[in-house]
Amino acid sequence: MDxxxxxxxxxxxxxxxxxxxxxxxxxxxxxxxxxxxWLRTVLRLPLPPxxxxxxxxxDGTLPAEAYRLTASPEGIRITGGTPAxxxxxxxxxxxxxxxxxxxxxxxxxxxxxxxxxxxxxxxPRFPWRGFLLDVARHFMPKxxxxxxxxxxxxxxxxxxxxxxxxxQGWRPQIERYPRLTGTGAWRARTKYGHRASPLWDxxxxxxxxxxxxxxEIVAYAAERHITVVPEIDIPGHSQAAIAAYPGLGNxxxxxxxxxxxxxxxxxxxxxxxxxxxxxxxxxxVLTELLDVFPSPFVHLGGDECPKDQxxxxxxxxxxxxxxxxxxxxxxxxxxxxxxxxxxxxxxRRLVGWDEILEGGGPLPPGTVVSSWRGHRGGVAAAxxxxxxxxxxxxxxxxxxxQAPGPDEPVPIGYVRTLEDVYRxxxxxxxxTGEEAAHxxxxxxxxxxxxxxxxxxxxxxxxxxxxxxxxxxxSALPAPAGRDWAGFERxxxxxxxxxLDALGVxxxxxxxxxxxxxxxxVLGRPIEGPPPIV
Numbered sequence: 001m002d003x004x005x006x007x008x009x010x011x012x013x014x015x016x017x018x019x020x021x022x023x024x025x026x027x028x029x030x031x032x033x034x035x036x037x038w039l040r041t042v043l044r045l046p047l048p049p050x051x052x053x054x055x056x057x058x059d060g061t062l063p064a065e066a067y068r069l070t071a072s073p074e075g076i077r078i079t080g081g082t083p084a085x086x087x088x089x090x091x092x093x094x095x096x097x098x099x100x101x102x103x104x105x106x107x108x109x110x111x112x113x114x115x116x117x118x119x120x121x122x123x124p125r126f127p128w129r130g131f132l133l134d135v136a137r138h139f140m141p142k143x144x145x146x147x148x149x150x151x152x153x154x155x156x157x158x159x160x161x162x163x164x165x166x167x168q169g170w171r172p173q174i175e176r177y178p179r180l181t182g183t184g185a186w187r188a189r190t191k192y193g194h195r196a197s198p199l200w201d202x203x204x205x206x207x208x209x210x211x212x213x214x215x216e217i218v219a220y221a222a223e224r225h226i227t228v229v230p231e232i233d234i235p236g237h238s239q240a241a242i243a244a245y246p247g248l249g250n251x252x253x254x255x256x257x258x259x260x261x262x263x264x265x266x267x268x269x270x271x272x273x274x275x276x277x278x279x280x281x282x283x284x285v286l287t288e289l290l291d292v293f294p295s296p297f298v299h300l301g302g303d304e305c306p307k308d309q310x311x312x313x314x315x316x317x318x319x320x321x322x323x324x325x326x327x328x329x330x331x332x333x334x335x336x337x338x339x340x341x342x343x344x345x346x347x348r349r350l351v352g353w354d355e356i357l358e359g360g361g362p363l364p365p366g367t368v369v370s371s372w373r374g375h376r377g378g379v380a381a382a383x384x385x386x387x388x389x390x391x392x393x394x395x396x397x398x399x400x401x402q403a404p405g406p407d408e409p410v411p412i413g414y415v416r417t418l419e420d421v422y423r424x425x426x427x428x429x430x431x432t433g434e435e436a437a438h439x440x441x442x443x444x445x446x447x448x449x450x451x452x453x454x455x456x457x458x459x460x461x462x463x464x465x466x467x468x469x470x471x472x473x474s475a476l477p478a479p480a481g482r483d484w485a486g487f488e489r490x491x492x493x494x495x496x497x498x499l500d501a502l503g504v505x506x507x508x509x510x511x512x513x514x515x516x517x518x519x520x521v522l523g524r525p526i527e528g529p530p531p532i533v
Contacts, residue, residue: 002494003095004466004487005156005473007122014117018071021112025050029057031083034223035090042094043113044106051075056086065158065225066123069093071115084225085123088156092120095498102154102501126426128389129472130159130229130443131465133457136166136240137265138448139185139207140457146220147454151461151502153224155469160221161229161299161443167239167262167270172230173210174288177245177281181208184244187261193410193450195265197522201452206261214292229351230293233301234282235272235335242270248278250309250316265449267304274310274319274331283342290346297368300339303353305332326360333359340364351389357381372397372445374533375428382431382438390426390442394530396468398446398460401525402507409459409516410450411523414530418509422467422487423479444468450523455505459516462506466495 001010026047028036035056040047047054052075062068062081067089070077076093080086094101097113131152133140140148145162152160164171170184186206192199209217218228240261242249249256250273262268272278286298307328310316316331325331336359340350344366351368354377363369368387371378378388393400393413400413426442444465451457467487476482492509499506507516 001096001116001118002490003092003120004490004495005470006476006487006490007092007120008475009119009121011119012116013070013072013119016073016117018073018076018115018117019112020045020054020076020115022046025053027051027053027055029055031058032056032080032086035083035087038087038223039090039093042090042101043097044111045113054078056080056090058083058086063123065127067092067121069118069120069122071096071118073117076115081123084158087153087225088122088124089120091154091156092122094154095494099494099497099501102498124156124473125475126439126441126472128159128441128443129157129469130161130389130391130441131157131461132161132163132231132391132443132445132447134163134166134446134448135171136163136169136233136448138190138452139169139171139205140448140454141207142209142213142217144454144457145217148457149217149221149224149226151465151504152226154498154502155466156473157465157469158226159229159441159443160226161231161445162217163231163233163447165232165240166237167268168265169206169261170240170244171208172214172232172289172292173208174285175211176284176288179244180241180285182244184240184261187240187263189263190452191264191449192452193518193521194412194524196524199521200263211288211292218293227295227297228293229295229297229299230289231299231301231351232282232285232289233303234339235274235278235332236267236303236305237301238272239268239270242272245281248272248281250313252315253309253312267306269306269308271305271309272335273313274316274335279338282339286339286342290348296347296349297351298343298348299351299370300336301353302332302336302356303372305355307332329358330360332356333361336367337364340367354378354381368440370443374531376533378439379428379430379435382435385438387438387440389440390428391445392533393445394533395424396421396442396444398444398464398468399448399451401523402460402464403511404525405511406519407512407517408523409456409512409518410521411525412450413524414526414528416464416530418464418467418488418491419484421464422471422484423482424468424471425479426472442468442472450521455516458505459507459512462499462504463491463496463509466491466499
């Protein structure tokens with residue numbers, strides 16, 4: 001059946017097939033009406049209410065996202081533990097119909113579909129199956145984000161982590177602070193390639209999402225059972241915000257009024273000041289964002305925060321002394337704890353990169369750790385009872401290059417082939433069963449310093465995101481025992497054709513097309529296998 005991600009069980013039950021055409025009816029039980037609407041749109045059929053035909057229902061005795069799909073002479077029966085399970089079954093049904101079901105309009109006359117007689121039982125391995133899209137370094141217009149929501153849904157991924165702010169741009173509208181998008185969303189020029197490249201794109205770059213844009217993205221994702229997790233990166237990676245409101249920076253150390261939105265890559269030394277003014281500012285930012293994003297999780301960054309300005313700042317030293325903090329790492333821990341409490345008061349949970357473990361004390365209850373520098377942060381967090389999302393850069397950073405050699409466009413990082421991603425294991429083997437239960441799942445991260453448009457994002461994401469989806473959905477054996485040849489065959493026999501129908505500019509198995517290359521643009525390749533840390 002060439003399904004991706006692979007289901008727990010899939011059996012062909014007979015030689016026949018169900019035919020779906022203009023005479024087919026659809027019976028949608030309560031809670032599944034929106035999925036019925038989605039099916040009518042995808043199948044391009046009226047599917048009036050009634051039977052026989054397709055039946056959708058929820059059975060609360062099944063696990064939340066689990067489903068059963070049966071196609072037989074009596075029709076197609078889809079049952080999910082929740083509406084999410086019904087929706088994932090509908091995605092499986094779409095794959096059974098063939099690549100044409102992934103096009104927006106019919107390309108052959110007839111307008112009908114054939115579904116083989118099958119019985120499928122399926123459920124995800126993890127509740128957090130995520131993808132990080134960095135829209136701060138290079139802005140992706142709203143329609144592009146909505147397109148990626150559909151691509152995630154097609155692969156049964158259920159978390160879109162939107163990296164909304166960084167040194168190079170601020171993307172969400174905050175009505176109380178209009179300069180965040182009036183100034184902070186735009187940079188004068190952009191480094192082309194790695195930060196050591198001599199090349200510049202001299203065109204101004206930027207963009208932002210209005211709050212209604214973001215509400216639309218959230219609602220569109222919710223209809224597809226995807227949670228949008230917003231990230232506002234603090235206290236580092238904040239130069240765009242400081243350029244808009246200089247009082248947010250360490251004004252007793254740096255002339256923050258002279259700062260602009262950063263136009264190059266790396267880690268800016270300009271970080272937020274640990275003052276009551278800054279705390280109040282970001283509390284106001286979060287008040288508006290929490291009204292837009294209903295996600296129980298809110299990511300507040302916490303990574304790569306240089307401490308040099310804090311060490312030099314009398315204001316920061318005074319804060320340290322007043323709070324009884326041992327050093328600048330503890331000062332960042334104080335910063336994290338403050339916002340963790342504020343989010344908890346509003347029924348939300350703070351998520352942060354694994355540097356938040358270095359704050360000199362225990363994390364606030366409910367804090368979730370994104371383990372990006374390797375497995376080590378996730379292991380440490382799980383062992384003290386914190387939930388973890390595994391996203392080690394050495395394994396699932398999709399901005400890293402896909403092959404050795406000169407043809408890869410702007411090659412960054414370690415070589416991470418399709419097979420490498422397929423063999424990614426989210427649960428570190430040293431965790432006990434009780435500790436492993438804190439691994440909510442994993443996500444693949446795509447940072448966009450050198451992916452300047454949708455085609456470049458597609459190239460870096462696919463086909464590897466399809467392999468990643470299988471690692472977090474399917475009940476796979478240990479990495480060495482996985483059927484790589486079988487996955488490769490399913491990609492070749494069916495899934496590349498689905499991606500073609502969707503218009504995804506993926507990396508071909510034989511290497512990039514000539515127009516996908518970027519000759520002469522400096523990258524930062526790292527040789528050898530990535531370390532396991």
